[in-house]
Each structure stands twice: as C-alpha cells, then as structure tokens.
Amino acid sequence: MAIIHRATLEPTKAELVAAWLPTQTWFDGPADVATPVGAYRFDDPDGEVGIESHLFEVGGRLVHVPLTYRGAPLDGAEESLVGTMEHSVLGTRWVYDGPADPVYVAELTRVVSEGDQQVRMWVETPEGDRVEREPTMRVRGSGGDPQDAGVVVVRWPAPGADAPARAVLTGTWAGQDEPVALAYLG
Template identity: 45%
Template sequence: MALIHQATLRPSKLELLSDWLPTRGWYDGPKGEVQRVAAYRFDDPAGAVGLETLLVRVGDGPVHQVPLTYRGAPLAGADDLLLGTADHSVLGKRWIYDGTGDPLYVAELAKAIVANTGQAEQVTQVGDRLEPRELTMSISSNAPADAVAPAVGAIVKIVDTEPTVITTDTVELTIVRRLDTTPELTGTVLAGTWPGQDTPTTLASAR
C-alpha cells in the first residue's frame, strides 16, 4: 500500500520533467509544460522509497512513460540518474531519480511483470484516518498464475533508448518509452489502460 501525503513538492515532478525530458534521446515531443496523463505505483517493502511510473505528454505530443523514484537521501553511484531535488512539505528534501537505474524500482517492476503482482493500492492521510485514493490506470501481466519472479540483485547494463533495456543479474527488462508505438516485445508482457486508452497498451516486458 502506497501512502500519499497531502503535501506540496517544490519544484514539482512535472516541472523537473519539463527540463529533463528534452535531454533524453528517446523523447519525441515538443518542449513545454509537461502534463500528467496517468500513473501507477509499486510498494517499497521497507516503506522508505517512492516508486512511481508517470505517463506524461506535452501538448498534443505522444504519451511517454517515465519511471521515477523518490528518496530521502542520495542513491550511491547514481548521479547520472538524478533529475533533481525537491522540497516535500511533509517528508523534507527528496532526491528524484530515473527509476530505470534504481535497483529497488527494477526489482518491483520485475515482480509486476513476471509474477503479475500488479500495482500498489494508494491511500491518502486525512487527519487521523487513511482514505483510499482512486487509481488512474490499470496494469496487468500475461504471466502464468503460478509464476514466481526472480530476485534482482544488481543492474548490469542499461541501454537508455526507445525502448529502454535493463539487464540485471537474473532478468532482462524492456520498458516502452513512447506509448503511441507498438514494439514487438518478447517474453512476459505488462500492459495498461487509462482514460482515453481503453485498448491494453504494452508498457514493459521481461525475459
């Protein structure tokens, strides 16, 4: 379960993405104000790191998929993955990373694909109670019912193209960046739907 605080983040995630997206070789859209289309989250087993995948677009440009992680301290050896830092009105300073290079995100993505564990339920703290938060999209995998995800210990290589390929010590993950394309991915596939996109769209795969 992901706890979403009623808080402000300065600069916002979308503001950071407005600067960062045009620097990516796989980004194929105009420069401008980034708009959120939908999102899904995973749980950090330790409850310390935010794991969120944003679907965003600029103007009438294509929808892009951007995994992010939110940490309370720098991730060692990941300076090249850092989008920037932001001040969270509840949690304090947060370091925001490209999730494709964060081992915690990669491990949870592997579970969602290989074992079809789905996305995290989300709740918002309102006073002294937790209220369910409506999910903005659905995700599901074509993994067999008895599939078990391998443990991911280390990221070996990242090819940050379209699609992005992440090689780990146990599994290779492929993440589609531009969601208006239909790449032929092999292995077990994760797909999603969101408002305005009722046909399941390929998000990622594992093999």
Template identity: 45%
Template sequence: MATIHRTTMNPTKLELLEAWLPGQPFYAGAGTPRLEKNAGFRLDDPAGEVGIEFVIVTDVSGPEPVVYHVPQTYRAEPLEGAEAALVGTSEHGVLGTRYIYDGAADPVWRDVVRELFGGTQQPQAQSVPETAEPGVRVAGAGADAQHVEIVRRPVPGDPADHADAGAFVVGFWFAGGTRVTGTLLRAAVA
C-alpha cells in the first residue's frame, strides 16, 4: 500500500493543473481555469516507486462548472521521453521534488490500469491509507485491457445501461452538491 503523507506541496496540485489544463485539447474553457478539488482515488504501484492518483476537479471559472478527470503519476526523477506529458514539478514537504505527469504517458500507470481491469488492483481511497474506495467499480474485471481510453470530461450516467459498454471503470464526483457517477475509463479488451 502507498504511504499517504500529510504535508504541503509547493506549488499545489491544483495550481499545477490550472497552469497545465488550458494547453490540453480537451479543455473547454477560455483563459485560466479556477479549479476546485472534487473527488478521486488511487492505485498502488507494486514497486512502490510511482504515486498514481486519479484526480477529478471542477473548473468554476465559467458560467457553468466543467468537470475534468486527470490521472496523474508522481515520480522522484524525470520520466525519460515524457517531457510533453509533464504537468509540472512540486516541492513535497517530505519527499522533496516530485515530477508530476499526465498518467496516460507513464508506463507504470498503463501497467497498473491493466491490472485494475484484470482484477488484480483495487481502487484505494484518495486520502486514507490502506482503505478501499467503494465508490469506484470495475465492470468487466478480469479483462485483458489492450487499449484504455481516459474519459477526460466525465458526464453522469451508468455505462451498464448500454449492452455494448465493454469494460469500464465507474467513479463518482459531485455536481451541484449531489454525488453522481459516470465512466472514467473505457477499455478495448482482447
């Protein structure tokens, strides 16, 4: 299980995302977002080297809030060849400099997500050590996920309502003070 440190990060995760998000093709806003932490969960790197977090934030800068899902990895050293996926660096109060990447570009993230779909990883609470996150479920567990799609702007709804939904991960977030669920990851399976 990953160790969760109760400490500071400078700049914060939200500050890094506010600077990074406008440059992404899925960004729906104009200008700089104003992000609020919404929800999320973690997965554990079996080697214990890479932090893996699924971050759900809400941009409240526009007339209507927009929810974004940004999986991230946290590393002690730069990830070679992933410069374009670098969200930023931050000084962690315990661990020192952390290199934070968009998870999709990190091979450890891809391997652990395949394990999640395969049924050998369990979603963990974002802020509570050694605690499963019951609000996240995998449909199609045991699947050999060949290609995983990140749903960057999730919308409420259950993919199980569709017969051809395949394998997917459903998570939760808050919209207008109400807890809603929807697809966060989809997988093509072999």
C-alpha cells in the first residue's frame, strides 16, 4: 500500500522528466513538454524508497519512465540521477532512473515473477484520514522465472507490439484496454 501525501513538488515530476529525457542516449525526441498519461506504484518492502513509474506522451509517442524517490543520495548512482525535487512534506527527494536502483529492480522482479500487480494508493487527508486513490494505470506481472538476467524496461511502449516471450509486466490505462508490455525479465 502506497501512502500519497498532499504536497507540492518543485519542480514537478513532469518538469523534472522533461529536462532529463534529452540527456538520455535512448531518447530520440523533443522533450519540452512531457504530458502525463498514467502512473503506477510498487512498494519498497523496507518503506524507505518511493517506487513510481510514469507513462508520458512526448512528441506524440509514449515514454515509460520508472523513477525512485529517496531521502538521501544513492551511493554510486550519480549517472542515474534524474534530479532533485523539493517535496513540501518530505523535504528534498533524490530522484533516480528506476532501472539503476536496486530497490526498483528487486521489486519489479518480484512483481513480474509472482504475477503480482501495482499497489493500492491511499491519500492522506488534512483530517488525518486516508482515502483510496483510483489508479491511472493497471499493471500485472505474467509470472515466470526471472533467470538472473536482469530487467529490461520498455522505454517506448507501443500498443499492438509483440510482448517478449519472457516474464513480462504489462499495463493498461484510459483508452488502452489491451495490455501493453512495459518491462520484462531476461
């Protein structure tokens, strides 16, 4: 279960990603505007790292960007730092490209290999209650043996594209009812 704080972020996630995308060797498009399409979350079993993956429309294409949020820098991951943001409740957050973060890799591997799905999200109200937030994306792992070969994030998910014949994470979102491959193990 993910607890979402009512907070302001500076810069916003979309602004942070739009600035970071052009610096990536795999990115080949304009990134002046990254329009959010949907997002899903996984849980860090230790409760220390936020794990959230985003689907953005950039230049008419979908871009899949898994992120992790940390309260301190991740040792040895300077090249994978997307940037920092100020969270009005949690303070400074160091934001990393998910595939470079061992917490993301472990949780994605677990979700895919166990056939699990995104976590439920709860928003804290000003009164201290929690209200469930409806997901903007639904993802599910296929189940299967991870085979110790790492994770592959599908950066440019394409509806109708063939999913790899491996343990895979697929997702759906508003307007996309057929599952689309987002990541796989192997």
